[in-house]
Amino acid sequence: MKGKILLVLLLFWPGVCPLSFQEVHVKSGEMAVLQCPSYREYSDGDAEVFWTSHTVDEMKLFNMSTSAEQRQMGVLVHGRILVILRASVNHQGNYSCSFRNSSRRSWINLRVYTVESKESGKMIQDSKTCYTDKSCTLYCHDENILFDTWNITRNSTTCHKEGEPSPKDGYFSSVKKEDSGIYTCTWSYLYDGQIYNMTSMVKLDVQPSEITKKAVIISPENSQEFDVDLDSTVVIDCKAVTSSDTDDLFWLSGDSFVETNSTLPVFYNYTWVNSTEEISMTASLVFRQVSEEDLSKNYTCKLQSDYETSFVTITLKQNDSTVVIDCKAVTSSDTDDLFWLSGDSFVETNSTLPVFYNYTWVNSTEEINMTASLVFRQVSEEDLSNNYTCKLQSDYQTSFVTITLKQKAVSHLAMGLCIFLAVLVVLPVAIYTMFNIILWLQKNLGFYHRAPDRETASFEDSLLNRNSRRP
Incomplete structure (x- = not known):
């Protein structure tokens, strides 16, 4: 297989088809579940998925045709789901998955921690804030995996704080400050006569009941304009802070509600984080491909609250400053990867980054024709000092090209034209000003010369004639 790379500088932004990256944390000796993200053209059912392990052991290919060997290794694979029954440090590393007849590959980084590990705190997946003397329920993160394919059944669930009895179903009828801490939730599963566990952690923070009521949008600003490119994907975050979990944050297009259906050209996503004293909410307005119609509309982010309702309205404005560099490659394998590096660091696919x-x-x-489009929202001095590398990762041959950005110098013709225009503007003003100064001097300092009247001129002429006749 042979890869060729061609760079083309374009002033437009093509469609988006990003790669996927995940990180999974698991306790040593427990069950690890990896899920390959689904794509629109592939179903979640029995789509054939190829899994590859890039761990400390040699690379091993997992697919449905080697199920007996996988069970012997303690690995189960079915479609988009890969299960490691008892994870160890030897399983730690990167895993990739791809659908048949697809060149898109998703990556999952599996981190395996021991109890003594300093990094075991990264297994905390959820946080919960409750208030003293109020009821409180802990919800631990559940992978919610359907294990019917392998006859894996859930045996029991426990949630406890180290050294203390666990509340029934994670429920506190009247929570106290001393209930704060890290709680461990353990799910027990039965498979082939063996018990396997999965652990998740949740942090409980108990605060005083008296909190200041607030409901305010902190960004964007009202009447703010956002520079965008036609046909580009744009995400605008509306961020709000409130003290009530019943408040709602959403987007309007004109007078119509924007939906959360991610298959629409314009939609929004909603996320929230419950911290110590407040709830941080984010409603992300997503334009799949900015159109002329989008530029003509007003979009309003509204915070609906029992305490105080607020809103901000924004508009989109076409932008000329975005630079897009296309790295194009041709290959014959759908497992090859094409991506960008900034120096030695991977460039991400997060479209909200500069x-x-x-x-x-x-x-x-x-x-297979592949394109990795490097996008600069607005070129900075730092961008000019960096090297950017487009890399084609192939099992046959790896190739790459490195580029740099250079600031375009102003041409002599353009500079001369600027000087000429400046002279045209300044010179008439200078002449007019000088003329007014001269008139003022003549009038106020006695330099003003008055023309002689008709009688005076005749008298002077007669004197001249008389003198001219004298011998």
């Missing part, structure tokens, strides 16, 4: 990249591909009869 510099990111998009990935698209077209699978033709004899080859």
Whole structure:
């Protein structure tokens, strides 16, 4: 298989087809569950998925055709789900998955911790804030995996704080300050006569009941304009802070509600974080591909609260400053990867960053055309000082190209034109000012010369004539 890379500088932003990256934390000796993200054209059912392990052991390919060997190794694979029955440090590392006839690959980083590990705190997946003398229920993160395929059944669930009895079903009828701490939730599963566990952690923070009521949008600003490019993907975050979990944050397009259906051209996502004294809410307005119609509309983020309702309205404005550099490659394998590096660091696919990249591909009869589009929202001095590398990672041959950005110098013709225009503007003003100064001097300092009247001129002429006749 042979890869070719071609760079093309474009002033537009093509469609988005990003790669996926996840991180999974698991306790040593417990069950680890990895899920391959689904794509629109592939179902969640029996789609054929190829899993690859890039761990300390040699690379091993897991698919449905080697199920007996996988069970012997303590690994179960079915479609999008890979289960490691008892994870160890040897399982730690990167895993990738891809669907048949797809060049898109998703990556999952599995981190295995021991009880003594300093990094075991990263297993805390949820946090909960409750208030003294109020009821409180802990909800631990559940993978919610359907294990019917392997006859795996849930045996029991416990949630406890170290050294203390666990509350029934994680429920406190009247929570106290001393109930604060880290709680461990353990799910027990039965498979093939053996018990396997999964652990999740939740942090409980108990605060005084007296809290200041607030409900305010902190960004964006009202009447703010956002510079965008036509046909580009744009995400605008509306962030609010409130003290009530019944408040609602959402987007309007004109007078119509924007929906949360991610298949629509314009939609929004909603997330929230419950911290010590307040609830941070984010409603992310997403434009899949900015159109002329989007530029003509007003969009309003509204915070609906029993305490105080507020809103901000924003508009989109077409921008000329975005730079897109397309790295194009041709290959014959759908397992090859095409991506960008900034120095030695990976460029991410997060479109909210100042510099990111998009990935698209077209699978033709004899080859696969791949494009990784490096996007600079607004080129900075730091961008000019960095090297950017487009890398084609292939099992056959790895190749790369490195580029730099250079600030475009102002041409002599443009500079001369600027000087000429400046002279045209300044010179008439200078002449007019000088003329007024001269008139003022003549009038006020006695330099003003008055023309002689008709009688005076005749008298002077007669004197001249008389003198001229004298011998």
